[in-house]
Amino acid sequence: MPPRRRSASGYRVVRQRPHGGFYAEIRSGDLRLSLGTYDTVHEAARAFDAAAWRLGRPSRQMNFQDVQTLQQALDLAPPPRLNSAQDRAEHNALQRRLLVAQEDERVMAEWRRRHPEDVAYEQQYWASRREEDTRRRREERLDRRRRKALACAQADLVNAGGRSFFTEEDERWLDCWLSTSDDTNDDDDGADDWSDWD
Numbered sequence: 001m002p003p004r005r006r007s008a009s010g011y012r013v014v015r016q017r018p019h020g021g022f023y024a025e026i027r028s029g030d031l032r033l034s035l036g037t038y039d040t041v042h043e044a045a046r047a048f049d050a051a052a053w054r055l056g057r058p059s060r061q062m063n064f065q066d067v068q069t070l071q072q073a074l075d076l077a078p079p080p081r082l083n084s085a086q087d088r089a090e091h092n093a094l095q096r097r098l099l100v101a102q103e104d105e106r107v108m109a110e111w112r113r114r115h116p117e118d119v120a121y122e123q124q125y126w127a128s129r130r131e132e133d134t135r136r137r138r139e140e141r142l143d144r145r146r147r148k149a150l151a152c153a154q155a156d157l158v159n160a161g162g163r164s165f166f167t168e169e170d171e172r173w174l175d176c177w178l179s180t181s182d183d184t185n186d187d188d189d190g191a192d193d194w195s196d197w198d
Contacts, residue, residue: 050077151175
């Protein structure tokens, strides 16, 4: 009989759960024994090896060949995961949230099917909001450029021995250090507002 193919995790009888944990189980004839869910694939594989040693499985069926005795396998296996009442309550809450989200998606799909004019209006609304946001960001960028140009011109005037109409305590002097993102073109959709503050 050919050796059993390993799962995608790289270990025997270890499967990845959709939420990211790893599940291990051991089978013996019609018996299917769940070993639980673990945080890492390595822990699940070690738990399988400890159970396989207890059931007297041959070493060729183990995930790790560095274990020679049952005691070594037990020492390397992770401690059993305890499911407290709080764990169960959190799981139930997550399941309820998932059901609510699925029902919301179903209702929204039905609403979109029944009211295409509202869908078109909503898309038009968000398109106009994006245009308005882009226009506002361009105006703000242009204002920063003007303020910086004025402050730099005043600083150059003072450095050349002239006199500025800014007072010494005027906050507009700080505009000399404004970032204006000169490398941003006018067609920028403003996807990264923080690029102006680098």
